[in-house]
Amino acid sequence: MTRDVHDEARELIVLGESLSDARRAWLRAHLDECEACLHYAEAVNGAVRTLRSLPFAADSRLVRATQMRVRFHASRLRETRERLWLVGLACLAVGLSATLTVPLLWRLFAWMGESAGVSSWVWQAGFAFFWIVPALLVSAVLLARGSHLTGNGEKQWR
Amino acid sequence: MNAIAYCFVKAMESEPRAIARGLRRRDPDLLDRLIEQYQHRLLRYLVYLAGNRELAEDLFQETWIRVLERGHQYDGKHEFSTWLYAVARNLTIDYLRKKSPLSLDGLMEDEEHAPLEPADTRPMAWEVVQQHEQAERISAALVSIPAEYRETVVLRFQEGLALEEIATVTGAKLGTVKSRLYRGLNMLMPRLKGAQA
Numbered sequence: 319m320t321r322d323v324h325d326e327a328r329e330l331i332v333l334g335e336s337l338s339d340a341r342r343a344w345l346r347a348h349l350d351e352c353e354a355c356l357h358y359a360e361a362v363n364g365a366v367r368t369l370r371s372l373p374f375a376a377d378s379r380l381v382r383a384t385q386m387r388v389r390f391h392a393s394r395l396r397e398t399r400e401r402l403w404l405v406g407l408a409c410l411a412v413g414l415s416a417t418l419t420v421p422l423l424w425r426l427f428a429w430m431g432e433s434a435g436v437s438s439w440v441w442q443a444g445f446a447f448f449w450i451v452p453a454l455l456v457s458a459v460l461l462a463r464g465s466h467l468t469g470n471g472e473k474q475w476r
Numbered sequence: 477m478n479a480i481a482y483c484f485v486k487a488m489e490s491e492p493r494a495i496a497r498g499l500r501r502r503d504p505d506l507l508d509r510l511i512e513q514y515q516h517r518l519l520r521y522l523v524y525l526a527g528n529r530e531l532a533e534d535l536f537q538e539t540w541i542r543v544l545e546r547g548h549q550y551d552g553k554h555e556f557s558t559w560l561y562a563v564a565r566n567l568t569i570d571y572l573r574k575k576s577p578l579s580l581d582g583l584m585e586d587e588e589h590a591p592l593e594p595a596d597t598r599p600m601a602w603e604v605v606q607q608h609e610q611a612e613r614i615s616a617a618l619v620s621i622p623a624e625y626r627e628t629v630v631l632r633f634q635e636g637l638a639l640e641e642i643a644t645v646t647g648a649k650l651g652t653v654k655s656r657l658y659r660g661l662n663m664l665m666p667r668l669k670g671a672q673a
Contacts, residue, residue: 328658329654329658332657332658332661332662333639333654333657333658361665362661362665364668365661365664365665365668366633368614368668369614369618369629369630369633369634369668370633370634371610371614372610372611372614372615372634373611374516374519374520374523374611375516376515376516376518376519376536377533380515380519380533380536380537381511381512381515383537384511384536384537384540385507385508385511387537387540387541388504388507388508388511388540388541388544389504389507389508391541391544391545392502392504392507392544395502395544395545396502
C-alpha cells in the first residue's frame with residue numbers, strides 16, 4: 319500500500335460522519351488490515367473526547383448585563399424609528415398644506431405687488447424668498463446639531 | 477401518533493423562521509431567550525477565536541447588539557447558530573483588524589491566554605483542581621495552534637457544526653474546511669496527549 323492510501327484513510331477518519339456507505343466500508347476494511355491507521359483512529363477519538371470534555375460556562379452576570387444592554391439598545395432603536403416616523407408624518411403634512419396654500423399665497427403676493435406698483439419679478443422673488451428661506455434655515459439648524467436622528471444615548475455604548 | 481410526530485417535525489422546521497420573524501420585530505423576549513440559550517456555546521467560540529476571555533466577553537455583548545441591529549438579515553433558511561457564529565466571527569475580525577493591521581493569527585498569538593474557567597457544578601475540591609488543570613491543558617493546546625485551524629476544530633468538535641455549516645460561518649470553501657480540520661487536529665493531537673484522561 320502506498321502512503322497516499324493511509325493519508326486518505328486518515329482524512330476520512332477526521333472528517334467522520336459525512337461518509338458514504340462505500341467510503342465507510344472501504345475505511346473499515348482498511349482499518350482491519352492497517353494497525354497504524356487504527357491507532358490513528360483511536361487517537362482521534364481520544365482527542366475529540368478530550369475536547370468535548372472541556373467544561374465551560376458563561377458567567378450569569380455577563381448574560382444579565384447583555385440582556386439589559388440589548389433591551390436598552392432595542393428601546394433606543396424603537397425611539398429612533400418612532401422619531402423617523404414622526405418626521406415622515408410631518409413632511410407629509412407640510413406637503414399637503416403647501417399644495418393647498420401655494421396658489422392662495424401666489425395670488426396674495428401678486429395682489430400686494432400690483433398694489434405696491436412693483437414689477438412682477440420683484441413680487442415673484444419675494445414669494446420665492448418667503449417660500450424657501452424657512453426650510454433652508456431649519457435644514458441648516460438640523461445639520462448644525464447633527465444628532466437629530468441618532469439620539470444621544472447611542473454614544474454611551476461606544 | 478403520526479399527527480403528533482407531524483406537528484413536532486413542523487415545529488422543529490419552523491423554529492428558525494420563528495426566530496427570523498422575531499428578529500425582524502426586534503422582539504426583546506426572543507433575544508433574552510436566545511442569549512440564554514446560546515450563552516455557553518457563543519462565549520466558548522469567542523474565547524477560542526479571540527484567545528482572551530475578557531475580550532471575548534466584550535465581543536459577546538457586541539455580537540448580541542449586532543444581532544439586534546441586523547436581525548432582519550437572518551432569513552430563517554439556515555440554522556440560527558450558523559448565522560450567529562458568522563456575526564460573531566465578522567465582529568471579532570473587525571475588532572482585531574482595527575486593533576492592529578497584522579494578521580488575525582499574529583494578533584491572537586500576542587494575547588494573554590487566560591485559562592478557561594470550569595463550569596460551576598459544585599464538585600469536590602480535588603475534582604475542581606483536576607478539572608481546572610485539565611481545562612488549562614486543553615486550552616493551552618488549543619491556543620497553541622493557528623487561529624484558522626483552531627476555529628475549525630472548535631466549530632466541528634466542540635460546537636458540533638457540520639462541515640458545510642463551518643464553511644458558511646467562515647466563508648471558506650468546503651475543501652479548505654476539510655483541510656483545516658485535518659491539519660488542525662493533527663497539530664492538536666500531540667499537544668492534547670497530556671490532557672487526556
